[in-house]
Amino acid sequence: MVQELVGAAVGLVGVAGVYAATAARVVKQYERGVVLRLGRLSGGVRGPGFTMVVPVVDRLHKVNMQIVTMPVPAQEGITRDNVTVRVDAVVYFRVVDAANAIIRVEDYRFAVSQMAQTSLRSIIGKSDLDDLLSNREKLNQGLELMIDSPAVGWGVQIDRVEIKDVSLPETMKRSMARQAEADRERRARVINADAELQASRKLAEAAGVMSQQPAALQLRLLQTVVAVAAEKNSTLVLPFPVELLRFLERAQRPADPPPSGDGGTDGEAPATS
Known part of the structure; x- marks a missing residue:
């Protein structure tokens, strides 16, 4: 009799162990458990940790809540x-x-x-x-x-x-590359034109200053000669001063004749009665 009771107890313990093993579930921290009992939603969503389900009847679906x-x-x-x-x-x-x-x-x-x-x-x-x-x-x-x-x-x-x-x-x-190249070329031309405009304005201002001070023009001429000679050229080009050309032009003009007297010619005295 005692042996039968012991055997029954051992059997119950074994059944309980099998039941616990099949019913126990673990839901991870980043998961949530959804239990469907005979195809219907049972209870709320199971949180992380240890949980139990009814074997064969319940089915636990784990859903990942991570991004x-x-x-x-x-x-x-x-x-x-x-x-x-x-x-x-x-x-x-x-x-x-x-x-x-x-x-x-x-x-x-x-x-x-x-x-x-x-x-x-x-x-x-x-x-x-x-x-x-x-x-x-x-x-x-x-x-x-x-x-x-x-x-x-x-x-x-x-x-x-x-x-x-x-x-x-x-x-x-290729079309976009050509478009970008054309745009860069356009901007380069605009920059060059703007630089030429600024340079021409500065040159005009410099010419105005030099026209008022002839000595400044001569100094600029000497600086140009020094710069050309520093390049060790075999041929030296010397600019000719414009003022000297004008002086020579005025010197070569014929002198105006003196005004003549009334009724006579040059070198002859007027006749008397």
Whole structure:
């Protein structure tokens, strides 16, 4: 009799151990547990730590609450200004309601991925090429709103969306390179023209000062001669002063004839009666 009781006790202990082993669950700190009892949601969301479920009857689904980084495959589309581009992005999201993430959507990761791809193609068609290249912050915010609206019903929150890269056709790259080169050449010409204008103004001011001081012109002439001689040239070019040319021109002019007297010729005395 005693042996039978001991055997029964051992059997009960064994059954209890098996039950405990099959019913015990551990939920990690970054997870939440959703229990479905016979297909229906049972109780609230289980927090981290040790928890128990009814074997065979209950099924525990663990949901990761960490931020998920999901790359969006490159999507090809035509911009509003008829340029074919390939754009890829990355989505940062996390689950905020574990029960809705299990019940309201079959696979929330796949759903977020598909929504991100369709939203990215939609943004490409609504944007210009310049916006994709330079105004990405605004496009990122638009993408975040487009993805977050349906994801709220799935218990998912979109934290951030970033456009990673915009790939252009080779012909467009060459066209943009030529455009940038032409713009740099235009700016270089404007700078050179402005420098010529400033230099001409300074030269005009210098010419005005030298015209008032002839000695300054001679000093400038001597400085030019010294600069030319310092270069060790075999031929020395000496500028001829303009003032000396004018002096020689005045010296070669014929003298004006003296005025003649009334009724007589040069060298003859007037006749008397």
